[in-house]
Every structure is written in C-alpha cells, then in structure tokens.
Amino acid sequence: MSSTAAPSVSAGMTAIQIPCCLCGTMIHPNGANQCGACLAQQFDLKSVLQRGPGGHDITIHQCRRCRRWSSSAGKYDNYEIESPELLSLCLKHIPALDHGKGGEQYAKSVGVGKIHVVDAMWVWTEPHSMRMKVRLTVRAE
Structure with missing residues (x-):
C-alpha cells in the first residue's frame, strides 16, 4: 500500500x-x-517634532530655587537629570505626539498621519548649556 x-x-x-x-x-x-x-x-518629521505651538522651540521650565520641573500649569515635580521620568515629561510636551490634545490635527496639517514613538534617548550636551536634547525614533502612518 x-x-x-x-x-x-x-x-x-x-x-x-x-x-x-x-x-x-x-x-x-x-x-x-x-x-x-x-x-x-x-518627509521631514524633524521640523514637525522640534516645534511647539506657534513654531517656537519646545521649552520646559525648571524652578531656579527648588530645581523642580514644570509638569503642568502651576505644578512642579522633582525629576533627576536624564531620568526616564524627565524623558517622559519632555515627550509629553511635543505637540505632534500628543494624540489626545490635537496632536493628530497638528501632524495632519503638515501632511503626516499619526506619529508613534519607537525609541527615545538622551543626547549628551554640555552640562552648563541649560539645554537637553532627545533623540527620537518615530514611525508615521
């Protein structure tokens, strides 16, 4: 068989x-x-991600006395420099990534769909420069 x-x-x-x-x-x-x-x-997503409302640089304020970071209107929280928590706060201030508060409309206005963060990390800057840089890897639909 x-x-x-x-x-x-x-x-x-x-x-x-x-x-x-x-x-x-x-x-x-x-x-x-x-x-x-x-x-x-x-597509140049860099120009979309680097600018805040009105086309200005994105700014997060730090209190000069207590060294806490402004997380929302009138509220300051304590974060270590280059910590994951501070990185999360920085990402929340990028309008194109803020899907709940008009971020999708902001991205669509420049011809890009929804933007998702794939990876984020700190980029070294001079300690006295008073600037922090974030390197983002994003995926756009």
Whole structure:
C-alpha cells in the first residue's frame, strides 16, 4: 500500500514584491509603493517634532530655587537629570505626539498621519548649556 503526501499549502505561496518606484529596491507593496529609505527622504518629521505651538522651540521650565520641573500649569515635580521620568515629561510636551490634545490635527496639517514613538534617548550636551536634547525614533502612518 502506498501513501501519497498531500502538498503543503504554503509551499506554493510566495510573498509578492514590487520594485520601489524611486530606487528600484524590491519591497512589499504599500500605499506609496516606496521603500522606507525613499519615504524617509520625502518627509521631514524633524521640523514637525522640534516645534511647539506657534513654531517656537519646545521649552520646559525648571524652578531656579527648588530645581523642580514644570509638569503642568502651576505644578512642579522633582525629576533627576536624564531620568526616564524627565524623558517622559519632555515627550509629553511635543505637540505632534500628543494624540489626545490635537496632536493628530497638528501632524495632519503638515501632511503626516499619526506619529508613534519607537525609541527615545538622551543626547549628551554640555552640562552648563541649560539645554537637553532627545533623540527620537518615530514611525508615521
């Protein structure tokens, strides 16, 4: 008696790939039909993320006496320099990331959908410069 094995369903299926419309790299189809590198060159999210309301730099105030950080109107909290808590406070002050308070409309006004934070970390600055820098990796829809 001989037995015949049933063919595997996934053996005949392959993922469809198309060339990127700008550089020709083989990619899985998406709405723009472009690879990630070409999409990143077209959209400058840096200008969207660096600016606060009115186009000014994003500012978080620190009390000169008690060294606490302004977390909301009239409320100051104690955070260590370059701590995860202070990083979270900084990210909350970026309008394009604030989905609950008009951040989506702000991002859409410049032609970008919802912006999600993939990674965030501190960038070293001179201790006396009174500035802190954050490096963000984001994903936009």
